[in-house]
Amino acid sequence: MTGEYANGPADLVVEGCTVLVHDQDGGIRFEEDSAVVVRDGAVEAVISARAAAGRPARERIDARGRLAMPGLINCHTHAPMVALRGVAEDVPVEEWFNDWIWPIESNLTDDLVELGALLACAEMIRAGVTAFADHYFAMDRVADAVVRSGLRANLGWAYFSSQGPEGRERSLDFALRRGGDAGGRITTSLAPHAPYTVDDADLEATAELAREHALPVHVHAAENRAQTDSSLERHGRTPIGALHRAGLLDVDILIAHGTGIVEQDLPLLQQGGGRIGIATAPKGYLKFGWDTTPIRALHSIGIPVGLATDGAASNNTLDVWESMTLTALVQKSAERDPRWLTARQALDHATSQSARVTGLGEQVGALAPGRRADLILVDLTGPHVRPLHDVAAALVFSARSADVLTTIVDGRVLMRDRKLLTLDVDAIADELGARLPDLIDRGHGRRIQEYDAGR
Template sequence: MAEPVDPAQPPHPADVADLVVEGCTVLAHDPDGTIRFLEDHTVVVRDGAVADVTPAARASDLPARERIDARGQLAMPGLINCHTHTPMTALRGIAEDMPVEEWFNDWIWPIESNLTEEVVELGALLACAEMIRGGVTAFADHYFAMDRVADAVVRSGLRAALGWTYFSGQGSEGRERSLDFALRRAGDADGRITTMLAPHAPYTVEDADLAATAELAREHGLPVHIHAAENRAQTDGSLERHGRTPVETLHRTGLLDVDLLVAHGTGLVGSDFEVLGRATGRIGFATAPKGHLKFGWDTTPIRALRSLGIPVGLATDGAASNNTLDVWESMTLTALVQKSAEKDPRWLTARQALDHATVQSAQVTGLGERAGALTPGRRADLILVDLTGPHVRPLHDVAAALVFSARSADVLTTIVDGRVLMRDRRLLTLDVDAVATELAQRLPKLTDRAHGRRIQDYDVGR
């Protein structure tokens, strides 16, 4: 016979939650992927994971080390930025209103030849602060000096999938550096850091190096993050020069047979979908609609990719092209641009946009079993959104309010692995003013282009 419980005794540590977020509306995913909104619920967090999502009345007496009163707020999975270059916050707004080849050749790649590791880390820290404030809990980064970006992730408390970019012009050293980083830093930050191999693109990385990358990915169980078919000019240049599209190059070199994150894909053509349909790896695309619009590109053909079962996650690209790292803005633009491109107001719906922002973004970045849904067992990466502002009321349709009315400034609290990184709009892990001041001191040397060097040439005809 069980001993009676003495109410005077303190609860056993196993019964004490680390964090209880109570009284909120919760964005929940059913097993079939249907999105529902559960009113007056509580999210219980233990050991950095979601332990339970339950009606608030059932958890009112649950002992917890920390409680958040979230009445009037919505709890949802943290947003995931599926493709960015965080250190490029240092170049925000430096090259505007010009074609992409001029942007790269005359501005970005000459300036990046001045990069120092200190600038990389400061830019990444500033980016992390911006993303935390915008409700982003994880991001996939593709850049240089990635040890310093990883250090910024550790310091900020965010989750990240990181890859060290390389070009064929660096010889085998670039690929070896990318692999070394991926093997050394995987699992850092208490498991919040995962790693990828990161060849830049088919127009800057030779077929032999892409094939070697695919072989390394298979050997070490690593995913690959690459730009491909970014725009139609790249596809046309590849067809003219090689007689095949960039996607066909990915197939030819074996990259479609490993886990692969492809950035942009606005230059996909009809034959590409047949090739993608035969892929044996887990393929995902990242769409960054604001940057696509700024460069005058087409849009990522999400409807065609989804018909193949390929997930499409939301991204911002770097702040040098997108100006912000606001995934909330990317979600709104994705829905609107897709409706326009398809000439169909029934596509993409608000609920579909939320699915891309949560579950599909987690799948694209390799976090599908850890993030993307407030489901027991997944990591407690969640945000609290204020639903009381005049721009979202009256609240006839919560999904529509989130996608078309709410803004990143409505995010009040950001939590990763059960740790509160921002509460009531106050950052708890980073000092923005200190980072921005130190970065500003280094900008004159960074932005000097008088030397005439470039880290690479943008030539899609190669």
């Protein structure tokens, strides 16, 4: 074959759709009657539907009436915790941890972790999530679930100082063994739990390991204002200050939540030498009665903020679409400014900023030549999104995750027209359900850790 198609037919052409496109300056626009051409798992081109009509392809998807956009990224979750969905509701965070979650998690087995992760992967695929950053235990089994599901993930094996050096060593061993698995769809991080469960010496050792092995770090910090106030009272520094003192702001780091970030933290974050990103999960903050992540202040110092759900035990779903809507609304309320965090800004947080936060900014987050072909097709024909005066507003404030019809990762279709192709939800849920009585038993009096946010 010669000429324009000398490389042979494309693997996939998604044609006739509106495409969400990122401009060079970070703006978002929508190209109508367009097509996405995929080859070798990557986006080869975004072209007009007319031009695509003559391009040979092994597979074509008629996407008329749909919008193609980068897949959503869940920047912080604990995927296996779907097994604890709804188990502890309407309680303060101290009671939630000490009386419910951490006693139940002492019953975890590797099989339960994998079943929970599989169910979580199915939920995320159906919600248009193509990648997630996970922070949990028994992470080899989570990695196995990622391989089976076809999703992309950054995975970190969580540890506490109460586990001794073995916890940190296990996290490092996992990160070195599984990074690059699934044809590169799995990347890894070191995963200390938080400054209130990991002491200064362990945080410093984590920073040294991150530098030595070129690994990012995924950690909870400044989860709420009470943690910040207690840390200031007991130690004279904020949780962000603890990360700074340990050297963790000079390595690549993903900080979960940050609703307790205060003004004195901003210079530390701005001066940090690593790639620093924050993950925000607003639904859980609303449930616990917390403040929200100060996205406007972080934006002012150039810190990207990605969208997240946290675990389903607190958030109830792994629906990043819901997080996108809530982020836009809560930020307007918190800032008392209807002009702040527009629909287009929310879409940017959900796509390119989330990719940067998870260390995937060169691979995904935009439909552009050379990026991995992680994309979703969203139905724009429902009565709740029409008429389409403003496509961005329709996506953020009208559309729902159930409007995602097709999910594609690395050019592979994982869900087509709402039908999952890689996972059997009923079989997974039935097997998990049979094991739940042993999981949720709290009669033993054990817990994996004590929640004391001021330590």
